[in-house]
Amino acid sequence: xxxxxxxxxxxxxxxxxxxxxxxxxxxxxxxxxxxxxxxxxxxxxxxxxxxxxxxxxxxxxxxxxxxxxxxxxxxxxxxxxxxxxxxxxxxxxxxxxxxxxxxxxxxxxxxxxxxxxxxxxxxxxxxxxxxxxxxxxxxxxxxxxxxxxxxxxxxxxxxxxxxxxxxxxxxxxxxxxxxxxxxxxxxxxxxxxxxxxxxxxxxxxxxxxxxxxxxxxxxxxxxxxxxxxxxxxxxxxxxxxxxxxxxxxxxxxxxxxxxxxxxxxxxxxxxxxxxxxxxxxxxxxxxxxxxxxxxxxxxxxxxxxxxxxxxxxxxxxxxxxxxxxxxxxxxxxxxxxxxxxxxxxxxxxxxxxxxxxxxxxxxxxxxxxxxxxxxxxxxxxxxxxxxxxxxxxxxxxxxxxxxxxxxxxx
Ligand SMILES: *Cc1c(COP(=O)(O)O)cnc(C)c1O
Numbered sequence: 001x002x003x004x005x006x007x008x009x010x011x012x013x014x015x016x017x018x019x020x021x022x023x024x025x026x027x028x029x030x031x032x033x034x035x036x037x038x039x040x041x042x043x044x045x046x047x048x049x050x051x052x053x054x055x056x057x058x059x060x061x062x063x064x065x066x067x068x069x070x071x072x073x074x075x076x077x078x079x080x081x082x083x084x085x086x087x088x089x090x091x092x093x094x095x096x097x098x099x100x101x102x103x104x105x106x107x108x109x110x111x112x113x114x115x116x117x118x119x120x121x122x123x124x125x126x127x128x129x130x131x132x133x134x135x136x137x138x139x140x141x142x143x144x145x146x147x148x149x150x151x152x153x154x155x156x157x158x159x160x161x162x163x164x165x166x167x168x169x170x171x172x173x174x175x176x177x178x179x180x181x182x183x184x185x186x187x188x189x190x191x192x193x194x195x196x197x198x199x200x201x202x203x204x205x206x207x208x209x210x211x212x213x214x215x216x217x218x219x220x221x222x223x224x225x226x227x228x229x230x231x232x233x234x235x236x237x238x239x240x241x242x243x244x245x246x247x248x249x250x251x252x253x254x255x256x257x258x259x260x261x262x263x264x265x266x267x268x269x270x271x272x273x274x275x276x277x278x279x280x281x282x283x284x285x286x287x288x289x290x291x292x293x294x295x296x297x298x299x300x301x302x303x304x305x306x307x308x309x310x311x312x313x314x315x316x317x318x319x320x321x322x323x324x325x326x327x328x329x330x331x332x333x334x335x336x337x338x339x340x341x342x343x344x345x346x347x348x349x350x351x352x353x354x355x356x357x358x359x360x361x362x363x364x365x366x367x368x369x370x371x372x373x374x375x376x377x378x379x380x381x382x383x384x385x386x387x388x389x390x391x392x393x394x395x396x397x398x399x400x401x402x403x404x405x406x407x408x409x410x
Contacts, residue, residue: 003022006018012078012193013263015074016263019070019073019074020074020256021066021069021070021073031067031070031256032067033067033249034061034065034066034249036249037060037061038059038061039058039059047059061246061249062241062246063237063241067253067256068246070256071252071253071255071256071259072086072224075214075226076226078194079193079199080200081199081206082228083227083228083232083233084224084226084227085225085232085237085240086222086255087223087224087225087240087245087247088221088222088245088246088247088251089211089223090187090207090208090210090211090212090223091117091118092223092245093207093208093209093224093225094118094122094223095121095245096225096236096240096243096245097156097205097207098131099239099243100231101153102126102153102154103131104129104130105151106131106132106151106154107131107132107134107149107151107152108122108134108153108155108156109136109144109147109154109155109156109182110122110134110136110156110157111135111138111157111158111161112135112136112138113158113161113164113376114187115158115162115189116364116365116367116368118156118158118187123135132151134147138157138161138166138168139167139168139169139298139299141172141176144173148180148182152181152182153183154177154183154184155173155177155182155183155185156187157170157173157184158186158189158190159190159191159306160190160303160307162190162314162350162360163290163314163316163382163384164290164377164378165291165297166298167302167303167306170184170186170196170198170201170202170203171201171202174201174202174203174204178202183204183205184198184202184203185203185204185205185206186203186206186207187208187209188208189208189209189212189213190212190213190312191266191312193262194213194263194266194267195266195270195310196306201306204227204228204231205226206225206226207226208225208226209222209223209351210223210251210255212350212351213265213313213351214258215254215255215258216261216351217258217352217353218349218351218352218353219254220251220255221251222252222255224247265353266310269353269389270293270313272313272387272388272389272390272392272395273293273312273314273315273385273387274291274293274311276392276395276396277291277293277294277311277315277317278294281296283403284320285319285403285404285406286317286318287319287320287325288317288318289315290315290317291311291314292304292307293310294311297311313350313386313387313388314350314385314386315384315385316360316382316383316384316385317383317385318330318379318383319381319403319406320333320381320406321333321381327370327380328380331361331362331380333381333406335359336402336406337383337399337403338358338402339402341357341398341399341402343355343390343394343398344395344398344399346358349386350386352388353388353389354389355385355388355390355395356386357384359383359384361378365378
């Protein structure tokens, strides 16, 4: 069947529902799911050319698969990169990033506020293979600059951070990286290209956990790495073929369909988050709210510039528990608020249409010492919300149930 050619200069909303590989001969309107491990070749000579990379064509789904290609093309267009590789998880994308760029003796500078597994992967696992790393402040660009060494190859940032929503300046970090002859990779999981396009701000590589907002409905584990065609062809595709971080066609299809509603969801969930953060800030039982959309946030102006005028959908807050906070009481109070919810899901995942609520100090950040948690600013009274699509009044009532029965005399 002859295919319509998409015109140039389409808007992101259109790209998000239209970019995909050609339809099959049946003309399906919803993209086909190619659940096949291998592809039949017309003849031996064609097979030889395709395996040698001399001719385009699908051979084996560890390398490429049309459903995965559709997801990759769509995400690349939204991020504004030439190419994208889908991976089995967000962590697989970060492993691919490090394997494709680094060798023993190379140095990485990374924010100390990145996702916990990212920290352990870079410092621990890649450290075993002789990769050096320095962890610096999320927000102090001077620390990144001071950490640069002659062997620095990669700067890695994630913004806003989890759970305190600290925002780093992508443009400033890109300048530090490029002056050092290094590359900047940004984990864009919290904002997604609907709110923030790191490449437009100078980043070289964008990392995604598709598990979060790209799928957006909490169904699959998936990841992606977006970069220039040259980086993908030279650095990442060879690793991908050998290492097999393959995204399944089924999961790719789920993410592909998730992206069709990405901008609508991100804007609605951000609006809910702003309303909830504003309301939380006014509650007498709440000591502090962390949300880039609030004027009280230390990087509010930067966030508004960098994140399409929105704060994203993650909001954290400290419950009051004395001044200075008593950790035992703070934990009790936080648990009480969490356990009093009847709508929010108690789970550490985020990026779902269902609002999730979690206690970082005992879950995502439970494996570090109390002193490390204090240094990171993650107290026992901290609660993180990843705000979904429920009605805002129901969410307020759900949190109010626990808050109003806390002792406000402390
Ligand atoms: C969840 C997450 C990851 C890891 O993604 P997985 O799909 O769980 O492997 C990486 N970075 C951030 C910011 C995340 O929230």
